[in-house]
Ligand SMILES: Nc1ncnc2c1ncn2[C@@H]1O[C@H](COP(=O)(O)OP(=O)(O)OP(=O)(O)O)[C@@H](O)[C@H]1O
């Protein structure tokens with residue numbers, strides 16, 4: 001029966017359909033076959049993904065770090081593994097490799113750097129290259145302990161729903177805590193045991209259930225450096241700081257007079273802009289970042305902002321107009337500051 005059905009997927013004609021038992025058997029077989037097809041196609045897509053990610057893993061020099069050897073994440077969380085993350089460009093700092101290496105040895109690390117230096121981008125890329133589902137929490141938002149740890153819904157104690165951090169503990173993957181230095185103290189305190197050798201969370205709200213950190217549960221925290229411009233940033237909680245073995249500093253590819261040819265290439269590749277104009281854009285961006293780091297501007301443009309600017313130019317908008325619609329507004333809505341940004345742009349484009 002199974003053999004016959006397995007050969008002819010369609011179950012068409014020629015079969016006895018009189019007896020209920022036979023029908024049931026056929027139905028069961030059909031399900032089994034469908035399951036087999038599903039699992040074959042999942043395996044196929046994992047294999048295809050493997051081929052392209054293997055090439056990328058080699059490019060970023062992370063082949064030797066397998067973050068979940070022999071383990072396939074269950075289907076329920078596989079859709080949390082990012083796909084199609086754009087490449088990450090650096091000037092030989094090997095950021096991707098340093099993060100993956102830190103995760104491999106210590107299971108967690110911290111990224112620190114000004115806004116727009118690509119911290120979020122790189123965490124998604126690492127998750128994709130390492131095949132890890134990502135759980136992202138922005139600590140600057142008013143996320144409640146309920147959202148993070150869980151809660152009962154309705155009356156009584158039947159319906160408990162896990163929060164994000166508990167889901168990560170149970171299912172593994174990469175927990176990404178963005179703006180970690182804006183985390184509320186009570187939450188930071190509750191996280192401490194899961195980040196050290198104890199490796200578990202105590203759910204006080206659920207009869208003190210102890211949830212062990214998944215064998216392949218990794219953590220990256222990211223933050224802007226503590227300074228006056230980053231409204232709301234605080235020095236990172238000391239207990240959390242001690243639990244991070246590796247700290248990786250991020251900076252812009254181009255700042256002031258230092259112009260990164262890789263950033264110029266990145267802008268060209270992502271927008272289709274010619275080299276000469278891309279260089280001018282990066283020059284303007286680098287100067288704006290210098291002013292920002294000096295405390296003279298409230299924001300320095302990211303490569304993403306420069307790509308937006310370039311995209312409009314490629315669409316036919318004159319460069320200064322395109323800047324007005326993109327990075328001038330992104331920097332500030334204060335007219336004086338906007339005028340300062342325009343001056344920098346005019347000078348980079350040789351217009352006075
Ligand atoms: N080195 C890089 N290579 C490629 N793209 C980059 C790089 N750095 C930044 N980008 C791009 O610049 C934009 C801003 O990056 P991202 O949001 O990751 O910065 P961030 O450091 O997380 O900023 P914030 O601190 O404000 O959260 C994104 O579009 C990102 O893709």
Ligand SMILES: [Mg+2]
Pocket residue numbers: 119120121178
């Ligand atoms: Mg970010």
